[in-house]
Amino acid sequence: MSGVVNASVSQAIDEEALIKWRRHLHMYPEISGAEKETSAYLAKELKAMGLKVKSNIAGYGLLAVLEGEPQKKCVALRADIDALPIEEGNEVEYRSRNRGCMHACGHDAHMTIALGVAKAMIQNPPGGTLKFIFQPREEKPPGGARDMVEAGVLKNPDVDVVLGQHVSPLYPAGTIALKNGTIFAVADDFHLTIKGRGGHGSSPHVTRDPIIVAAEAVVALQTIASRMNNPMEPLVITIGTIHGGTAQNIIPDRVEMTGTLRCLNNETRDIALAHMHEVLRGVTQAWGVEYQLNYLYGYPPVMNNVEITDVVRKVVQAKPELKLSEMKYSLLAGEDYAYYGQYAPSVYYLNGCGCEGENYPWHHRLFNIDEKCLKTGVEVMAETMYTIASEDK
Ligand SMILES: [Zn+2]
Numbered sequence: 043m044s045g046v047v048n049a050s051v052s053q054a055i056d057e058e059a060l061i062k063w064r065r066h067l068h069m070y071p072e073i074s075g076a077e078k079e080t081s082a083y084l085a086k087e088l089k090a091m092g093l094k095v096k097s098n099i100a101g102y103g104l105l106a107v108l109e110g111e112p113q114k115k116c117v118a119l120r121a122d123i124d125a126l127p128i129e130e131g132n133e134v135e136y137r138s139r140n141r142g143c144m145h146a147c148g149h150d151a152h153m154t155i156a157l158g159v160a161k162a163m164i165q166n167p168p169g170g171t172l173k174f175i176f177q178p179r180e181e182k183p184p185g186g187a188r189d190m191v192e193a194g195v196l197k198n199p200d201v202d203v204v205l206g207q208h209v210s211p212l213y214p215a216g217t218i219a220l221k222n223g224t225i226f227a228v229a230d231d232f233h234l235t236i237k238g239r240g241g242h243g244s245s246p247h248v249t250r251d252p253i254i255v256a257a258e259a260v261v262a263l264q265t266i267a268s269r270m271n272n273p274m275e276p277l278v279i280t281i282g283t284i285h286g287g288t289a290q291n292i293i294p295d296r297v298e299m300t301g302t303l304r305c306l307n308n309e310t311r312d313i314a315l316a317h318m319h320e321v322l323r324g325v326t327q328a329w330g331v332e333y334q335l336n337y338l339y340g341y342p343p344v345m346n347n348v349e350i351t352d353v354v355r356k357v358v359q360a361k362p363e364l365k366l367s368e369m370k371y372s373l374l375a376g377e378d379y380a381y382y383g384q385y386a387p388s389v390y391y392l393n394g395c396g397c398e399g400e401n402y403p404w405h406h407r408l409f410n411i412d413e414k415c416l417k418t419g420v421e422v423m424a425e426t427m428y429t430i431a432s433e434d435k
């Protein structure tokens with residue numbers, strides 16, 4: 043990478059237009075798989091800019107293309123477009139108008155920033171072909187990313203680099219947080235059933251009590267992280283729900299549990315999953331019950347390519363008004379952005395959206411952004427895109 047940053051590409055950013063887009067999108071959120079109006083609005087705005095737009099990809103996904111020269115690098119920018127089934131708690135004029143639905147993960151900002159970058163690139167084309175991917179269903183596993191990739195959005199022409207970002211209330215607006223290597227984790231879910239044989243609470247010896255085995259299983263599963271896993275590799279196994287029984291004097295037939303597993307690479311996941319089966323086999327056999335583990339593979343880890351991450355780093359460092367934060371740790375959340383990175387080198391970074399005063403986390407009914415993050419988001423993304431797409435393949 044040449045790493046030549048062209049700051050002029052972000053000089054003409056119209057902050058008012060960004061806020062207008064964001065507030066419209068915020069007022070009309072749609073949950074995963076139902077992003078019909080959102081998609082139509084984006085298509086209208088992108089077409090008005092003069093971009094070629096393909097609609098209804100993998101549901102309500104969109105692809106907008108700015109054609110360039112074939113010898114230059116082709117760069118894609120991905121924005122996710124779905125909202126969450128949460129009733130908004132913010133009392134603001136642009137509060138969600140769709141009951142029980144809210145952009146509580148900041149995807150309204152992601153779409154806005156992608157629109158802003160598209161506009162900046164049209165005004166100042168870098169040379170290579172640019173693709174703007176608006177992806178549905180990020181919040182609902184198995185996600186929309188893999189479907190978009192399978193639908194061919196990264197092909198014809200082939201994408202050389204994929205870019206993406208997520209707003210984060212953990213950092214104030216004006217801060218970009220970066221990390222080489224893994225930034226988002228493996229995030230899998232599982233359903234576990236312990237099947238025993240119920241009976242009277244006074245006569246446990248003629249039953250096979252699944253509750254006592256469930257208790258042992260919960261403790262044993264925790265011990266995988268502490269005894270069977272390399273302590274230098276993060277691993278979390280959480281049992282989030284446990285349900286069994288109907289009355290104090292009845293031993294039930296079964297106990298149902300659900301949980302999630304988080305780690306930073308596929309190898310750790312494979313080892314942990316093998317141990318989960320071993321532990322569950324052992325515990326259930328010892329007490330004469332059975333288990334069933336339905337393991338739902340979630341998103342793979344999001345791995346940042348070091349060279350591309352360095353381009354973002356240089357862009358941020360060239361702007362004294364911005365702050366660069368080097369992340370020490372990966373986030374143990376999952377992101378289906380990972381699927382783009384399996385196809386082409388990619389970077390995913392955090393764009394601080396924290397407001398002055400109290401901030402609420404992602405997926406909270408009071409989540410909100412400092413709208414200053416929109417301009418920062420466009421600047422950093424546009425200059426990164428420009429830098430890479432002006433290079434030869
Ligand atoms: Zn989210």
Ligand SMILES: [Zn+2]
Binds near residue numbers: 148149
């Ligand atoms: Zn999100």
